Amino acid sequence: MADWNTMSDAEFRKEVRRFFETEYPEELRHLPHRPKFAEVEHWHRKLHARGWVAPAWPAEYGGMGLNAAKLLIFYEEQQRWGVNRGRDMGVQMVGPLIIKFGTRQQKDYWLPRILSCEDIWCQGYSEPGAGSDLASLRTRADIDGDDFVINGQKTWTTMAHDATHIFMLVRTDPGAPKKQQGISFVLAPMDQPGVEVRPIRTLAGETEFCEVFFDNARTPCENLVGELNKGWTMAKALLSFERIFIGSPSLAQNALGQLESFARCRGAFDDPVFCDRFAQAALDVEDHAALYARFADQLKRGETLGADVSMLKIWVTECFQRITELRIEAAGPDGATISPLQVGNVSVDILASFYKARPTTIYGGSNEIQRNILSKAVLGLPG
Amino acid sequence: MLSSDQDDLRLLRESARTLFERAGGSGRARKLRDAGGTWDPEMVRELAAAGVLGVTVPEVNGGLGMGLAAAGVIAEEVGRVLAPEPVVMTVGLSLGLLRRLCPDHPRVAQLISGDTVLAVAWQERGAGGAPGDAACRYADGKLTGSKAWVVGAPGSQGFLVVAEGADGPVLALTEATANGCSVDQRVQADGSAMGELSFSATPAEELARGNAVTEALSDAISDTTALAAAELVGLSDRAFEITLDYIKTREQFDKPIGSFQVLQHRAVDLNVMREVAQAGVREVLARMDCETDPGVRKRLASRAKARAVTAAKKITRDAVQLHGAVGYTDEFDIGLYLNRALVLSAWLGDDAYHRRMWFKAREQEGAA
Ligand SMILES: Cc1cc2nc3c(=O)[nH]c(=O)nc-3n(C[C@H](O)[C@H](O)[C@H](O)COP(=O)(O)OP(=O)(O)OC[C@H]3O[C@@H](n4cnc5c(N)ncnc54)[C@H](O)[C@@H]3O)c2cc1C
Numbered sequence: 008m009a010d011w012n013t014m015s016d017a018e019f020r021k022e023v024r025r026f027f028e029t030e031y032p033e034e035l036r037h038l039p040h041r042p043k044f045a046e047v048e049h050w051h052r053k054l055h056a057r058g059w060v061a062p063a064w065p066a067e068y069g070g071m072g073l074n075a076a077k078l079l080i081f082y083e084e085q086q087r088w089g090v091n092r093g094r095d096m097g098v099q100m101v102g103p104l105i106i107k108f109g110t111r112q113q114k115d116y117w118l119p120r121i122l123s124c125e126d127i128w129c130q131g132y133s134e135p136g137a138g139s140d141l142a143s144l145r146t147r148a149d150i151d152g153d154d155f156v157i158n159g160q161k162t163w164t165t166m167a168h169d170a171t172h173i174f175m176l177v178r179t180d181p182g183a184p185k186k187q188q189g190i191s192f193v194l195a196p197m198d199q200p201g202v203e204v205r206p207i208r209t210l211a212g213e214t215e216f217c218e219v220f221f222d223n224a225r226t227p228c229e230n231l232v233g234e235l236n237k238g239w240t241m242a243k244a245l246l247s248f249e250r251i252f253i254g255s256p257s258l259a260q261n262a263l264g265q266l267e268s269f270a271r272c273r274g275a276f277d278d279p280v281f282c283d284r285f286a287q288a289a290l291d292v293e294d295h296a297a298l299y300a301r302f303a304d305q306l307k308r309g310e311t312l313g314a315d316v317s318m319l320k321i322w323v324t325e326c327f328q329r330i331t332e333l334r335i336e337a338a339g340p341d342g343a344t345i346s347p348l349q350v351g352n353v354s355v356d357i358l359a360s361f362y363k364a365r366p367t368t369i370y371g372g373s374n375e376i377q378r379n380i381l382s383k384a385v386l387g388l389p390g
Numbered sequence: 391m392l393s394s395d396q397d398d399l400r401l402l403r404e405s406a407r408t409l410f411e412r413a414g415g416s417g418r419a420r421k422l423r424d425a426g427g428t429w430d431p432e433m434v435r436e437l438a439a440a441g442v443l444g445v446t447v448p449e450v451n452g453g454l455g456m457g458l459a460a461a462g463v464i465a466e467e468v469g470r471v472l473a474p475e476p477v478v479m480t481v482g483l484s485l486g487l488l489r490r491l492c493p494d495h496p497r498v499a500q501l502i503s504g505d506t507v508l509a510v511a512w513q514e515r516g517a518g519g520a521p522g523d524a525a526c527r528y529a530d531g532k533l534t535g536s537k538a539w540v541v542g543a544p545g546s547q548g549f550l551v552v553a554e555g556a557d558g559p560v561l562a563l564t565e566a567t568a569n570g571c572s573v574d575q576r577v578q579a580d581g582s583a584m585g586e587l588s589f590s591a592t593p594a595e596e597l598a599r600g601n602a603v604t605e606a607l608s609d610a611i612s613d614t615t616a617l618a619a620a621e622l623v624g625l626s627d628r629a630f631e632i633t634l635d636y637i638k639t640r641e642q643f644d645k646p647i648g649s650f651q652v653l654q655h656r657a658v659d660l661n662v663m664r665e666v667a668q669a670g671v672r673e674v675l676a677r678m679d680c681e682t683d684p685g686v687r688k689r690l691a692s693r694a695k696a697r698a699v700t701a702a703k704k705i706t707r708d709a710v711q712l713h714g715a716v717g718y719t720d721e722f723d724i725g726l727y728l729n730r731a732l733v734l735s736a737w738l739g740d741d742a743y744h745r746r747m748w749f750k751a752r753e754q755e756g757a758a
Contacts, residue, residue: 139647163715207719216715272518274520278746280746345579358732369711370715
């Protein structure tokens with residue numbers, strides 16, 4: 008396997024770009040919705056054959072082993088060409104956790120199945136009563152012989168209706184003195200009688216997330232990752248990773264590109280007020296990218312990120328929302344239309360990116376929670 | 391003739407609210423949306439029986455002879471329960487045109503009684519799909535051309551079409567089922583649909599012609615713009631109440647989320663915003679009732695819509711944020727409010743558009 012990191016950045020970028028441009032299926036470019044696996048499977052097969060499913064994983068586990076700089080280039084090219092991330096919760100979330108905390112056996116068993124998408128994962132953290140206050144989660148896992156027996160409910164589980172497995176936080180010691188204690192991280196198969204999935208319709212009219220009910224569902228004790236009752240610290244490590252990922256410029260950059268081409272077709276740039284608002288949005292995105300690069304450099308130097316990474320997510324998600332609102336404005340009387348709109352020779356869904364932008368300030372730790380973190384951990388404010 | 395007597399308006403508000411609540415409140419809007427996205431003709435007749443549709447039509451023509459302030463009260467109530475019935479469209483646009491141009495036409499009575507609904511087709515697409523110049527023609531009793539963004543087109547029995555005649559604009563009436571008339575439906579965020587109409591030698595009846603048509607249209611659009619603002623005010627009001635209730639009851643970290651100071655301040659800001667919008671829009675409607683200069687009325691209407699859209703967008707979007715993930719579901723009503731606000735904002739110009747119009751109108755008055 009190639010050692011990508013020895014290539015120059017420019018060479019590497021060229022190579023990645025060439026691959027996406029020649030191999031990525033045209034009909035999947037800039038997909039407005041979250042696809043089911045079947046829809047992107049043919050693309051996934053190509054990536055898999057090339058060994059490019061997991062750019063961030065070490066090569067020994069079947070990843071590309073990219074350093075932070077190369078990884079950034081990879082993601083930039085991915086978003087530039089409108090390449091869908093596919094069903095990547097396995098690669099992005101549970102894989103890194105298994106690599107870091109899993110046993111040899113767990114790595115050997117689960118990692119190849121993540122890469123091949125034989126297993127498709129969803130994230131079971133949130134519950135009806137445990138959102139921002141995740142540590143108050145109540146879904147229980149009790150040991151019964153060689154199994155955990157799971158009872159309770161998860162919710163907002165993205166794409167659970169198209170997943171084979173769920174990685175979840177469960178309460179394994181209800182008697183622990185603090186609620187952050189007594190939580191464990193377990194993996195469970197979805198295809199069993201004790202698991203029921205109910206899709207939830209979003210306000211955009213799509214089914215993107217689900218409720219998942221557990222009624223004496225079972226998973227072998229060997230599916231515990233890390234130590235029993237130590238799941239909280241592990242999950243938090245993963246959350247900070249999620250934050251830099253959500254904090255990356257890609258969503259906003261993408262939306263800005265869409266805004267620009269739409270506004271040009273509509274003649275919106277004839278209006279100086281609109282130009283000013285566009286410039287504002289564009290500069291918000293550019294300067295965010297500069298800030299993002301600072302954090303990326305930190306990663307490149309092998310440092311771990313501090314709580315200040317939260318500012319990336321706050322800035323970019325709110326910027327993303329403003330950009331999608333500006334496109335609605337540019338659409339004038341078409342601004343609330345769901346039916347596809349013919350603009351030039353392309354068909355545009357005006358509201359898709361607006362709807363996509365709304366929950367970015369809610370999930371991955373709401374922006375209010377991120378501000379709480381910054382004020383305490385970074386600014387050192389009391390309370 | 392015009393009544394903006396506060397007691398009258400209060401009574402009107404109470405009876406409109408009771409009528410809508412009895413009919414099923416916002417739950418009715420959800421049911422109608424799921425059933426296909428148009429209004430309930432029975433409800434249109436019930437509203438008509440209460441005098442709602444003819445509220446601004448002079449008594450001699452069968453209306454209540456009240457003013458825009460009264461119509462605004464009704465529009466606010468429509469907004470609170472997201473009623474899909476074409477109230478603002480009928481009061482502001484269809485009857486707004488007919489009562490100015492041909493108050494004795496038999497369709498006036500039919501509109502007031504809710505027996506018929508007529509959508510108004512006055513805009514056309516230009517280059518790039520944005521609004522452009524009028525090209526739809528009327529000649530020898532026939533319409534040819536196309537019209538865009540016709541609110542209420544699916545569900546209306548006919549269309550009031552502003553077209554180009556041999557010597558200036560013509561207002562023509564055509565039936566939805568007339569020969570050569572086709573409607574392309576464009577689904578909106580709230581499940582309703584606008585129509586893109588096309589006519590090819592479609593038979594139509596001329597109702598009025600000349601400059602009077604341009605003037606009546608412009609004034610009717612001012613009325614409708616201000617009434618749409620009032621509908622947004624009612625919508626914002628209810629969205630805020632729902633959110634306030636939610637943050638008082640939803641608990642995280644062992645207390646109601648409304649006990650976190652940052653959410654308290656957010657709620658206060660939204661409340662200030664809705665009060666400012668309500669005061670501004672109500673004042674505009676009352677002033678429009680005593681104002682005859684079309685330029686000034688236009689400026690007032692822009693002021694109302696600019697304010698109401700800004701407030702409604704901010705309130706409904708923050709409302710979803712304060713609900714967390716449940717706010718993003720279809721199951722919770724708050725999303726319906728967000729979606730309806732999108733539709734009412736895009737209709738007849740959003741806040742950015744109306745701030746520009748307001749400034750232009752003000753400059754013109756200054757120059758005059
Ligand atoms: C589209 C989408 C996809 C999701 N996918 C997944 C998934 O795959 N798996 C999963 O486990 N979860 C998922 N989630 C859930 C997500 O993590 C939660 O929505 C999030 O943690 C917020 O919790 P909540 O929705 O219960 O809101 P709540 O915690 O009830 O918050 C409601 C409001 O109160 C505010 N608030 C709460 N506490 C405080 C405080 N202390 N100070 C100030 N403000 C506060 C919040 O910021 C928010 O505005 C998803 C959510 C969405 C919207």
